[in-house]
Amino acid sequence: MKQLLIISICLTALFVLSACGTPAAPLPTATSAPPPTATLSVEVLHEAIFTAAREDDIAAMKQYLAAGVDVNQSDEFGATPLSIAAYRGNTEMVRLLLEAGGGFEIGVFHAAISTSNDDREIVQAFLDHGVDIDEKADIGNGHTALMYAAEFGHVEVGKLLLANGADIDAVDNFNDPALNVAAFHGQLEFAKMLVEMGAALNIQGYGSRTALGHAISRGHEDVAAFLREVGATE
Numbered sequence: 001m002k003q004l005l006i007i008s009i010c011l012t013a014l015f016v017l018s019a020c021g022t023p024a025a026p027l028p029t030a031t032s033a034p035p036p037t038a039t040l041s042v043e044v045l046h047e048a049i050f051t052a053a054r055e056d057d058i059a060a061m062k063q064y065l066a067a068g069v070d071v072n073q074s075d076e077f078g079a080t081p082l083s084i085a086a087y088r089g090n091t092e093m094v095r096l097l098l099e100a101g102g103g104f105e106i107g108v109f110h111a112a113i114s115t116s117n118d119d120r121e122i123v124q125a126f127l128d129h130g131v132d133i134d135e136k137a138d139i140g141n142g143h144t145a146l147m148y149a150a151e152f153g154h155v156e157v158g159k160l161l162l163a164n165g166a167d168i169d170a171v172d173n174f175n176d177p178a179l180n181v182a183a184f185h186g187q188l189e190f191a192k193m194l195v196e197m198g199a200a201l202n203i204q205g206y207g208s209r210t211a212l213g214h215a216i217s218r219g220h221e222d223v224a225a226f227l228r229e230v231g232a233t234e
Contacts, residue, residue: 050075053084058092071100080104086112091122098129106135110148118154123161133166142173143181150178150194153187162197169200176205176214183211183227186220191227201232210234 049069052061061081065071074080082102085093086109094112098104109126116122123145127133136142143151146166149158158178162168169177179199182190191211195201202210207217212232215223 045069046073049073049081050079050084053081053093053097054088056088056090056093058096061093061096065096065100071097071102080108083108083111086122087115089115089117089119089122091119091125094122095125098125104131105138106132107137107139110137110143110145113145113148113154113157114152116154116157118156120156120160123157127160127164133161133164134170136172140173141176144170144172144178146170146178147172147176147181150182150187150190151185153182153185153190155189155193158190158193168194168197169203171203171205174206175203177203179203179211180205180209180214183220183223184214184218186215186218186223188220188223188226191223195226195230201227201230 045064045067046069049061049064049071051057052064071082072080080102082094082097082104085097086104089112104126109131112122112126131145134144134146136144144166146158146161146168149155149161171177172181176184177200179191179194179201180203182194202212204210205214207213209217210232212224212227213234215221215227216234
């Protein structure tokens with residue numbers, strides 16, 4: 001009897017200790033977080049697309065486009081997300097925005113060439129979306145895409161443009177073709193590529209100067225020597 005009483009007391013003590021202990025925390029229930037765009041106002045969302053373009057944030061841009069943001073809106077300076085991406089030379093962003101319906105003026109294409117670091121892919125993205133390859137810039141000297149490539153010495157981009165039908169002897173507002181532009185800016189390798197591809201040597205442009213005349217006037221002796229070697233005249 002005494003043994004049963006001791007067992008009963010022990011069981012009672014264990015029950016009390018268990019009841020007084022800290023209860024186990026309930027397991028958390030899985031909840032899906034709302035997408036980042038869900039709580040943003042239209043105004044904030046529209047500003048966010050420009051931030052994503054300036055910061056090369058592809059993941060954020062995809063979210064904003066999925067939320068239905070107008071890809072062709074302009075900021076206070078008249079820039080679009082696509083023009084920002086082109087100036088930054090961001091090929092992946094450019095493709096994303098073009099595929100989302102981004103429209104562009106010719107200056108955006110020319111900016112992409114100028115800042116491409118001779119990356120053919122960013123230029124190809126515009127070619128894939130029907131850019132007019134020989135359209136002149138609507139401001140300034142009226143350069144074509146090939147002339148911008150010549151100015152910056154982007155030989156691989158120049159080859160790509162020519163392979164896609166660029167007019168090798170098209171002239172700008174001063175009657176200078178791409179060869180003259182390359183000579184003026186001292187871009188020897190680009191000049192060599194153009195001559196190899198059959199560019200006319202002696203078109204007179206600004207100041208009635210040919211490519212050789214431009215090279216001489218600008219002090220680019222290596223370009224001048226090459227042009228003399230292939231039969232160019234002033």
